[in-house]
Amino acid sequence: MENDVILSVESLTKAFGGLYALKDVTFLVKKGAIKAVIGPNGAGKTTLFDVLTGLQPPDRGRAVFLDREITCMPAHQLAGIGISRTFQTVRIFPGMTVLENVMVGLHHRTGCGFLKAALKLPSERKEEKFIREEAFSYLEMVGLELMAHFPAGSLPFGRQRLLELARALASRPKLLLLDEPASGLNTYETEELGEILREIAGQGITILLVEHDMGLVMRISHEVLVLDYGEVIAEGTPLEVKDDPRVIEAYLGSEI
Ligand SMILES: Nc1ncnc2c1ncn2[C@@H]1O[C@H](COP(=O)(O)OP(=O)(O)O)[C@@H](O)[C@H]1O
Ligand SMILES: [Mg+2]
Numbered sequence: 001m002e003n004d005v006i007l008s009v010e011s012l013t014k015a016f017g018g019l020y021a022l023k024d025v026t027f028l029v030k031k032g033a034i035k036a037v038i039g040p041n042g043a044g045k046t047t048l049f050d051v052l053t054g055l056q057p058p059d060r061g062r063a064v065f066l067d068r069e070i071t072c073m074p075a076h077q078l079a080g081i082g083i084s085r086t087f088q089t090v091r092i093f094p095g096m097t098v099l100e101n102v103m104v105g106l107h108h109r110t111g112c113g114f115l116k117a118a119l120k121l122p123s124e125r126k127e128e129k130f131i132r133e134e135a136f137s138y139l140e141m142v143g144l145e146l147m148a149h150f151p152a153g154s155l156p157f158g159r160q161r162l163l164e165l166a167r168a169l170a171s172r173p174k175l176l177l178l179d180e181p182a183s184g185l186n187t188y189e190t191e192e193l194g195e196i197l198r199e200i201a202g203q204g205i206t207i208l209l210v211e212h213d214m215g216l217v218m219r220i221s222h223e224v225l226v227l228d229y230g231e232v233i234a235e236g237t238p239l240e241v242k243d244d245p246r247v248i249e250a251y252l253g254s255e256i
Contacts, residue, residue, distance in 0.1 A: 006031045006206045011061035020230040021047040027225050034207045036217045039227035045210040049179050053085050082174035086164045094153025101152045102135035105170030138166040158189040175206045182213040194220045
């Protein structure tokens with residue numbers, strides 16, 4: 001694999017019944033980049049993430065992350081090698097505090113379970129303090145530090161999305177897969193999210209982003225991949241794909 005490539009997706013193919021959700025999908029993601037995956041509803045974007053994160057086995061093809069094949073690797077192992085994802089629908093623990101939600105992500109990483117933490121031996125107490133501080137730093141990254149002790153379920157929807165992002169950061173990923181992080185956010189929240197994603201990428205974390213909000217995609221992505229009916233129909237800079245006749249046609253077709 002070339003030095004500046006973090007993820008190589010090679011001929012990924014996945015069919016449901018007779019229908020291709022992914023067909024020969026091939027692309028590279030460069031280290032430190034924000035790459036967006038766009039396409040009309042049903043284009044295969046979520047399926048791509050599901051195959052990349054071990055939730056669905058591909059029929060054909062493979063994905064390689066920093067020289068390691070990750071196809072069919074389970075989520076906890078992916079987290080261990082530096083890949084973490086968020087989902088199209090928010091998945092948080094509503095009864096736990098905002099801070100605790102992020103701490104869960106860290107406990108996974110340290111391998112120290114809640115049971116051990118509950119025993120509170122001096123060494124564990126020290127570790128818990130460390131975990132708290134680090135979790136808090138991720139809340140600061142997404143601007144949720146003032147809400148650290150609120151129940152997560154009491155946050156407005158837009159803040160819950162940011163909480164998910166903070167939790168994904170807690171596994172210290174090298175590659176972050178975000179499935180429609182701006183869905184349900186208002187214009188202001190979407191702009192704020194864009195800034196946060198740019199800062200995350202600035203810290204060297206590569207982002208692969210499925211997103212509907214074209215404004216956001218155009219503002220923050222270095223590269224865009226366009227899927228339609230499971231196939232790659234265009235790839236390039238935001239400006240290049242925006243004016244691509246095949247892309248325009250795919251989007252027009254989807255609105256009729
Ligand atoms: N688990 C599944 N079983 C059957 N069909 C599925 C499944 N997941 C996705 N599909 C189908 O695969 C296609 C791509 O879906 P999806 O990846 O969710 O698209 P997108 O995220 O781009 O909207 C759609 O036609 C969808 O109905
Ligand atoms: Mg989807």
